Amino acid sequence: MSSLKFGTSGLRGLVVDLVGGPSFAYAQAFFHAIAAGHPGERTVVIGRDLRASSPEIAATVAEAAAASGFAAVDCGALPTPALALEAMRRGACAVMVTGSHIPEDRNGLKFYRAEGEITKADESAILAALKAVAETGGPSAASPATQEQGAIERYRQRYRDAFPADALAGLRIAVYQQSSVARDLLSDLLAAFGAEAMAIGRSETFVPIDTEAHRPEDIAFIREVMASGAYDALVTTDGDADRPLMADGAGRIVRGDILGLITSRHLGIDTVVVPVTAGSALERTGGFRRVVRTKVGSPFVIAGMEAARADGAAPVAGFEANGGFLLGSDVVVGHGPLAALPTRDAMLPILATLAAMRASGGTLAELVTSLDAGEMASDRLPNTPSDLSGAFLARLDDAAFRADFLRALGTPQAVDRQDGVRIELDGGRTIHFRASGNAPELRCYAEAPSADAAQELVRWGLAAARDAMGGRSGA
Incomplete structure (x- = not known):
C-alpha cells in the first residue's frame, strides 16, 4: 500500500513511493484538475528543497507539465513562499517539491494556483483526476524547462523594500543554517538590516527541523549555542522555509503562535485567523479586534482569512502554532508597503519579531513575558x-x-x-x-x-x- 497521502499541507509520503511514475501521475492530475481550468498563461513554476531526492522529483514534475501542455519554469532550490510569490507575479500555477520537516526518506508535493495554495476541494479534484491520468503512462524523455534565477531575488527584495535598513541594527543573531533552503538568504537579509548574523550548524545532509514538535537533539544544540551569551537570539526554519524557529538569549524556543502574535502586532493587524491549537492569549491579551479560529491546516486558515476580508476586516493575517505566517492583506511596515502573501512564510515572522524586539529596547525573553501568554x-x-x-x-x-x-x-x-x-x-x-x-x-x-x-x-x-x-x- 502506498504511503502517499494529502495532509494538512500538500501530498507527502516515502520517497520510494513518490519518485518516478507516482510523482508524474500526481503532478499531471494537478494540471488536469486544477491548472488546466484556470484562465491565463499555461505555465507552471517549479521549486524544491535541499533533500537528495528533490531534484529528480522536480524533473519528473516538469515532464508531467510538458505532457499536459504546460511550459515548465525551473526556479531551483528556494523557499516555498518565494515560489508562491513568483507564481502570483506570473499568474501561473506552482509545484514545490518538499517534505517540509519530515525525515529525508520522505518527500512531498505542494500545489499552488496562481492566487495561492490549493483548497481541500482542490485536493479532492486532484485525487479524482488521478484515476484518469494513471493510465496514460509515466515519465518519458526529459522535457526541457526554462531556468529562472530571479524568483529568490524578488522574494529577498520584497522585504528589503518594506523594512527599514536599520531595523535590526546592533542585534547579534545566530543563524542555525542546517539544511534549510533559506539558510544563505536568511543570513544575508539579517545582515542587510544591520544585524550581526553568525552562520552556525550548516549541514550537507538533510536535517528534519520541526518547528512545533522539537527534537531533543535540536533543543540541546540550541541551548548549547546560546549558553555562550554571544547572541541576542537564534533563528532557523524548517526544510522549505515556510515555518520559523526562534530562541531567546537563554536558548528557550519561542512558541510559533507567540511569534505570530508579535508579528501581527508589529504589522498592525486588525483580524487574525488561527487554528484551534493556537494559545488563548490571542483573545486575552492580543489586542486584536477579532480572532477567528479554524481547523488545523493552512487551507482552513486561508479560507478563514478570505471570509474575514469578505466581512470587511482589514488588515487580515493568519498564523499557525508552527509559526508559519500568512499575510492576507497589504500592509505598510515603517519603511514601505508589503503586499499580501497568503501562504505560510518563515521570513516575515523572523524579521518582524526581531524588529519588534529591537524597537522595545529589551530582550526577546522580556518581550515574550510582557504578553502574559502562558x-x-x-x-x-x-x-x-x-x-x-x-x-x-x-x-x-x-x-x-x-x-x-x-x-x-x-x-x-x-x-x-x-x-x-x-x-x-x-x-x-x-x-x-x-x-x-x-x-x-x-x-x-x-x-x-x-x-x-x-x-x-x-x-x-x-x-x-x-x-x-x-x-x-x-x-
Missing part, C-alpha cells in the same frame, strides 16, 4: 489507527463521558469541536485531543500558566486517552 505543550500517541482515535474523540464529544473522563482535572468550562475536541478548564488551562492529518497518531495539546503544568496535562491526557482506548495505541 505556556503550552503537546505530544502524541503514535501507532493509533484513525478508527481508534475517531471512536475516542466521538466518546469525548459526549458531555457525560467528558465529565467523567476529566474528573481528575476539574469541570469542563467550554468545548470547541472544530478539529478534534478542545476543552477549556478552570485556572487558564485547556486540553485538546485531535487525530493527526498526516499520520496514525492521536495528538494532545495543553495550555496552562506554567510549563510544568502544561507538560503534566499532556502526560495525563495521553495516559488517560490510552486507557480509554483499551491500551491499544502508542506501541
Whole structure:
C-alpha cells in the first residue's frame, strides 16, 4: 500500500513511493484538475528543497507539465513562499517539491494556483483526476524547462523594500543554517538590516527541523549555542522555509503562535485567523479586534482569512502554532508597503519579531513575558489507527463521558469541536485531543500558566486517552 497521502499541507509520503511514475501521475492530475481550468498563461513554476531526492522529483514534475501542455519554469532550490510569490507575479500555477520537516526518506508535493495554495476541494479534484491520468503512462524523455534565477531575488527584495535598513541594527543573531533552503538568504537579509548574523550548524545532509514538535537533539544544540551569551537570539526554519524557529538569549524556543502574535502586532493587524491549537492569549491579551479560529491546516486558515476580508476586516493575517505566517492583506511596515502573501512564510515572522524586539529596547525573553501568554505543550500517541482515535474523540464529544473522563482535572468550562475536541478548564488551562492529518497518531495539546503544568496535562491526557482506548495505541 502506498504511503502517499494529502495532509494538512500538500501530498507527502516515502520517497520510494513518490519518485518516478507516482510523482508524474500526481503532478499531471494537478494540471488536469486544477491548472488546466484556470484562465491565463499555461505555465507552471517549479521549486524544491535541499533533500537528495528533490531534484529528480522536480524533473519528473516538469515532464508531467510538458505532457499536459504546460511550459515548465525551473526556479531551483528556494523557499516555498518565494515560489508562491513568483507564481502570483506570473499568474501561473506552482509545484514545490518538499517534505517540509519530515525525515529525508520522505518527500512531498505542494500545489499552488496562481492566487495561492490549493483548497481541500482542490485536493479532492486532484485525487479524482488521478484515476484518469494513471493510465496514460509515466515519465518519458526529459522535457526541457526554462531556468529562472530571479524568483529568490524578488522574494529577498520584497522585504528589503518594506523594512527599514536599520531595523535590526546592533542585534547579534545566530543563524542555525542546517539544511534549510533559506539558510544563505536568511543570513544575508539579517545582515542587510544591520544585524550581526553568525552562520552556525550548516549541514550537507538533510536535517528534519520541526518547528512545533522539537527534537531533543535540536533543543540541546540550541541551548548549547546560546549558553555562550554571544547572541541576542537564534533563528532557523524548517526544510522549505515556510515555518520559523526562534530562541531567546537563554536558548528557550519561542512558541510559533507567540511569534505570530508579535508579528501581527508589529504589522498592525486588525483580524487574525488561527487554528484551534493556537494559545488563548490571542483573545486575552492580543489586542486584536477579532480572532477567528479554524481547523488545523493552512487551507482552513486561508479560507478563514478570505471570509474575514469578505466581512470587511482589514488588515487580515493568519498564523499557525508552527509559526508559519500568512499575510492576507497589504500592509505598510515603517519603511514601505508589503503586499499580501497568503501562504505560510518563515521570513516575515523572523524579521518582524526581531524588529519588534529591537524597537522595545529589551530582550526577546522580556518581550515574550510582557504578553502574559502562558505556556503550552503537546505530544502524541503514535501507532493509533484513525478508527481508534475517531471512536475516542466521538466518546469525548459526549458531555457525560467528558465529565467523567476529566474528573481528575476539574469541570469542563467550554468545548470547541472544530478539529478534534478542545476543552477549556478552570485556572487558564485547556486540553485538546485531535487525530493527526498526516499520520496514525492521536495528538494532545495543553495550555496552562506554567510549563510544568502544561507538560503534566499532556502526560495525563495521553495516559488517560490510552486507557480509554483499551491500551491499544502508542506501541
